[in-house]
Amino acid sequence: MSTLTHAPEHPPHDTRSAPRTRSGSRPLTGTLALARLSVRVDRIRALVWVLGAGAMGFYFAHAIQIIAEDDTALASLAGLYADPVGRMMVGPGFGMDDPTHERFFAAGYAVFIYILIALMSIFTVVRHTRADEQAGRAELVRANVVGRHATLTATLLVTAGLVVTASALVLVGALTAGYAWEGSLLVATTAAAVGLFFTGATATMAQLGESSRSATALSGGLLGLAYVIRMAGDAPEVGGTALSWASPLGWAQQTAPYVDDRWWPLLPLAGGAVVLAGLGYWLSTRRDVGAGLLPARLGRAEGRPSLGTPLGLALRSLLGTLRGWTIALVLTSLMFGSYAQTMLDSADALPPELAGVFVGEDIMLGYLAYIALFMAVFVTAAGVGSLQQVRGEETSGRAEYGLSAPLSRTAWLGAHLTVTIAGVLLILVAVGAAMGAGAALSLEEGGASRFGELLAAGVLKAPAVLSIVGIVTALLGWLPRLAVPVGWLLVAFSAIIGTFGSLLELPDVVFDLDPFGHLADYPVEAIAWEPVIWLTAIGAAGIAIGLLGWRRREVGRI
Secondary structure, eight states: OOOOOOOOSSOOOOOTTSOOOTTSSOTTTTHHHHHHHHHHHTHHHHHHHHHHHHHHHHHHHHHHHHHOOSHHHHHHHHHHHHSHHHHHHHOOOTTTTSOOHHHHHHHHTHHHHHHHHHHHHHHHHHHHTHHHHHHTHHHHHHTSSOOTTHHHHHHHHHHHHHHHHHHHHHHHHHHHTTOOHHHHHHHHHHHHHHHHHHHHHHHHHTTTSSSHHHHHHHHHHHHHHHHHHHHHHHSSSTTOOGGGGGSHHHHHHTTOTTTTOOOTTHHHHHHHHHHHHHHHHHHHTTSOTTOOSSOOOOOOSSOOGGGGSHHHHHHHHHHHHHHHHHHHHHHHHHHHHTTHHHHHHTGGGSOHHHHHHSOSSOHHHHHHHHHHHHHHHHHHHHHHHHHHHHHHHHHTTHHHHHHTSSOOHHHHHHHHHHHHHHHHHHHHHHHHHHHHHHHHHHOSSSHHHHHHHHHHHHHTTHHHHHHHHHHHHHHHHHOHHHHHHHHHHHHHHHHHHHHHGGGSOOOHHHHHTOGGGGSOOTTTSOOOHHHHHHHHHHHHHHHHHHHHHHHHSOTTOO
């Protein structure tokens, strides 16, 4: 008996010309299937993002025509952005020496559309890359016939599609307002370029950290840094300074729609998007699934005894999020407070429309009261972000592990709420202290007396913050899928009303829906205790209702 051995009649196909992964599949195998899956899973969330960006563009484009019906009113409003403080808030103020409705739209509102689309890109990329790896879904997908780069490619394609669709809706909103075609197309294209830039940036950031939280923090920090650099660059003079060109948002606003209609500043945005996306691909080949390139800090050899308690475990889970918000908001408050002397010096030269944004006859105190409100809205965002992480603990299944111990549901959620509430209160104190310190150091006279006032101004916003935390907690207990979206919607609503409320002709009922609008603008106005009491009561009631719902519903409910 013998075994015949001979060469095969047909030699195997030469695969050297087609690069393959170790599993034998091509790098992009399964890309379209994963893209369809991402669209299917994200259909509701994506629709909300796209329609929200489109609605914002449509509203801003038409609102200015209602606010300023004639040239006289428009010219007076243009003074908002001819002033350094106004340029610091919204941009370099191109065309405000000869304002039109379309120029006002581009100079005053377009940057917020860019930021919203950038946030959509950040959250979408993180959710379909790092968040899937963290939850273990990526490994299940890669166990199939899927190329190494298929997931990232599908994510980039889906995100780019959302960005382009949202930008197209912004174009429709501008055109329906009767604005020039070229300038409107430039605004929409710039919005798309900003979105794609942060899509590529997030593709890189997703390779660095070990969690979706770190990827979001890195990408969001980049966006925040871009805005701060733009503020510092645009404030000194109309058209911005050299520092404006150090920011992606600065590049976007240097296009000067409806004025110069410059397209070439989009080149660094487009080039940056391509380079950063390519870097993301390259970095993804240098790490394992679920791992990050940045070295993780080594933990203790033995866990602290506090980790054996609900409160200690909650503090360990939420501390990173709250600490990141604290650092960012304290630095921002310190910077805003340092403008106190500038406001005092330019009080007489401020246009009446800008002065009208600030409460009271003392422009400097009105400015600081406005900043206290502005920062309190961001503190609320920190609270909503913390509750979003609590929801993530549930959807990822980690909450069930915790509840498998001899631990009641009320104790688990109550511990996380305790850390969240204590965290936002401490951030309010830190923000007020930083703003007071900045004002005290910048003011030539009476600076020390302002420290205590501004510290109190920050703390007195706590009832409004707690009311929103209570509403989100109530939804977390009974309607968990709505909790996080509604929380962010309330934050955005408060930010828009607090920033543009005095310029928008809205019904009183809309202003009544803003929790911050019921509180006195201390230190300009005397403290009104009635809204403090009932806003605190709303927060307490929401927390109680949320705890009750949490005890009754199924844990892990999606």
